[in-house]
Amino acid sequence: MVNVVAPTFSNEIMQNQSFVTEFVLLGLSQNPNVQKLGFVVCLFCYIATLGGNLLTVETIISIPALRDSPMYYFLAFLSFLDACYSSAFTPKMIVDSLYERKTISFKGCMTQLFAEHFFGGVEVIVLTTMAFDRYVAICKPLHYPSIMNWRLCGILMGVAWTGGFLHSVIQILFTLQLPFCGPNVIDHFLCDLYQLLKFACTDTHIFGLLVVANSGFICILIFSLLLISYCVILFSLRTHSTEGRRKALATCGSHITVVVLFFVPCIIVYARPPSAFSFDKMVALVYTIITPSLNPLIYTLRNKEVKNAMKKFWTRLSVVSDEK
Numbered sequence: 001m002v003n004v005v006a007p008t009f010s011n012e013i014m015q016n017q018s019f020v021t022e023f024v025l026l027g028l029s030q031n032p033n034v035q036k037l038g039f040v041v042c043l044f045c046y047i048a049t050l051g052g053n054l055l056t057v058e059t060i061i062s063i064p065a066l067r068d069s070p071m072y073y074f075l076a077f078l079s080f081l082d083a084c085y086s087s088a089f090t091p092k093m094i095v096d097s098l099y100e101r102k103t104i105s106f107k108g109c110m111t112q113l114f115a116e117h118f119f120g121g122v123e124v125i126v127l128t129t130m131a132f133d134r135y136v137a138i139c140k141p142l143h144y145p146s147i148m149n150w151r152l153c154g155i156l157m158g159v160a161w162t163g164g165f166l167h168s169v170i171q172i173l174f175t176l177q178l179p180f181c182g183p184n185v186i187d188h189f190l191c192d193l194y195q196l197l198k199f200a201c202t203d204t205h206i207f208g209l210l211v212v213a214n215s216g217f218i219c220i221l222i223f224s225l226l227l228i229s230y231c232v233i234l235f236s237l238r239t240h241s242t243e244g245r246r247k248a249l250a251t252c253g254s255h256i257t258v259v260v261l262f263f264v265p266c267i268i269v270y271a272r273p274p275s276a277f278s279f280d281k282m283v284a285l286v287y288t289i290i291t292p293s294l295n296p297l298i299y300t301l302r303n304k305e306v307k308n309a310m311k312k313f314w315t316r317l318s319v320v321s322d323e324k
Contacts, residue, residue: 020180023109025102026187039097045293046090052296053079063309070148074130081123082292088115089190089288109191117171121164129156131229138248139236216271223263254299261291
């Protein structure tokens with residue numbers, strides 16, 4: 001009789017455990033002065049991110065010479081992704097910095113996780129596509145128009161959206177299988193996957209290894225392939241003219257900078273077993289807020305064509321405003 005009743009009583013206790021419906025975020029710091037500084041910095045970075053990236057998109061779309069180039073087509077797509085990626089976290093972080101108690105619902109937390117891995121996954125593939133575009137343009141210039149046609153560009157963008165969606169869905173489906181019954185205080189300013197693993201009422205060792213394989217290993221693999229591809233590109237520049245080398249180096253330099261800023265934080269966060277480090281929030285601050293705001297500057301300051309196009313765009317806007 002005892003053996004029959006005990007499991008039933010244990011099951012009833014598990015069913016009556018309070019399921020976590022919201023999480024409490026500790027934010028960047030509990031210091032009010034640091035929170036005020038965080039509000040100013042995050043607001044400035046978010047405005048710069050939206051303004052810079054959307055301006056880049058609008059400039060490329062409005063200038064036919066840029067719009068018809070696959071390289072700038074991918075750049076406009078990357079800028080759009082940066083604006084979307086930052087918008088998934090920064091507005092809430094800005095608002096939370098004004099309040100002492102910061103909370104996020106369970107559904108909101110899952111939405112943040114989905115957005116982070118969805119847009120991040122799409123951006124990984126777009127950056128890989130941009131490297132392939134530069135490889136074809138520099139190493140096979142005579143075949144560039146036939147290889148990088150608009151049909152292939154459309155297929156690559158479709159692969160990027162699909163790949164990002166599948167990557168994010170895998171993470172979310174496994175996360176939703178975990179039972180969260182407390183505690184619910186996250187020492188972060190966003191819903192971090194490794195932070196959530198600590199709150200699951202079950203053994204998450206296998207899931208932690210899955211995260212490393214699905215995110216960390218993929219980041220290391222693609223980052224290594226991108227570095228190799230750029231080494232091949234730079235090696236092939238030996239046969240180009242001085243002007244050709246200068247232009248190619250400026251473009252590739254911008255790409256490499258963006259790749260490093262995106263992949264290095266990703267590798268630091270996900271290519272290791274789940275554990276808490278004091279610098280995790282600082283690393284997350286880099287790839288969620290700072291990097292998306294820097295990308296437009298990296299491309300415009302090192303790209304003469306984009307700078308000239310932006311000047312034409314602003315001139316056109318001023319003429320239109322004067323006519324009104």
